[in-house]
Amino acid sequence: PYPLTTVSDNSDMYVYFSMTENQLLALTRQYGDMDEALKNMPEVELHLNDNSVYDKKGVIESISGVIDRQTGTVVARVVFPNESRLLHSGASGTVVVPSIYKDCIAIPQTATVRMQDKTIVYKVVDGKAVSTLITVAGINDGREYVVLSGLKAGDEIVSEGAGLVREGTQVK
Numbered sequence: 001p002y003p004l005t006t007v008s009d010n011s012d013m014y015v016y017f018s019m020t021e022n023q024l025l026a027l028t029r030q031y032g033d034m035d036e037a038l039k040n041m042p043e044v045e046l047h048l049n050d051n052s053v054y055d056k057k058g059v060i061e062s063i064s065g066v067i068d069r070q071t072g073t074v075v076a077r078v079v080f081p082n083e084s085r086l087l088h089s090g091a092s093g094t095v096v097v098p099s100i101y102k103d104c105i106a107i108p109q110t111a112t113v114r115m116q117d118k119t120i121v122y123k124v125v126d127g128k129a130v131s132t133l134i135t136v137a138g139i140n141d142g143r144e145y146v147v148l149s150g151l152k153a154g155d156e157i158v159s160e161g162a163g164l165v166r167e168g169t170q171v172k
Contacts, residue, residue: 013080013087015046015058017095018073024063034063044078045096048086054093056081099139105147111159112136112145119145122165124156129169 031037043057058080067074078095080087112134113120119136122129134150151157158165165171 010082010085010087010089013082013089014061015078015080015087015093015095016075017078018071019063019076021067021072021074024067024074027063034065038063042098042100044098046078046080046087047094047096049092054080054086055084058095060097099137099146101137101146105151105153106144107147107151107157108144108159109140109142111157111162113162120162121151122158122162122169122171123151124158124171127171129158129165129167129171131167 027037027041028034031040038060041060043059046054046058048054058078060076060078062077064075107121111121113122119134120131121134123132124130132150135148136145137148140146158171
């Protein structure tokens with residue numbers, strides 16, 4: 001009545017991770033629908049628990065359509081090839097989904113001042129610092145921000161020490 005052994009195939013491993021409702025909405029808007037989003041999603045990386053990066057990239061196969069009301073997230077599933085048998089059931093890690101921005105402006109974080117939930121840069125206009133509210137992407141690399149609005153190509157900004165500058169300060 002009971003099996004003598006259980007055979008399982010772990011040549012491919014499924015990794016589950018959460019995605020926020022806003023990320024889900026952004027994907028749907030970017031690609032038109034979820035099927036198109038899944039077809040066009042970039043490959044993802046897996047950072048293992050020991051901070052190493054798994055040597056194979058994964059593909060997002062599915063995203064749940066049900067939003068968890070308590071966390072505001074949906075569950076996504078990635079499949080990673082596991083020929084080396086390094087991945088094990090129950091292990092933990094971090095899934096890294098790349099963000100791709102085309103024709104964007106990137107500025108150093110040292111060029112910004114954060115006030116509550118706002119980000120400000122100082123543009124140089126007629127030799128003087130003029131504060132300008134900008135919108136930046138929520139994901140950053142710790143060194144630069146991707147500017148979504150508030151700056152255009154060719155704008156001059158104070159690139160370092162923005163926290164020491166005041167409105168109208170003479171800038172050389």
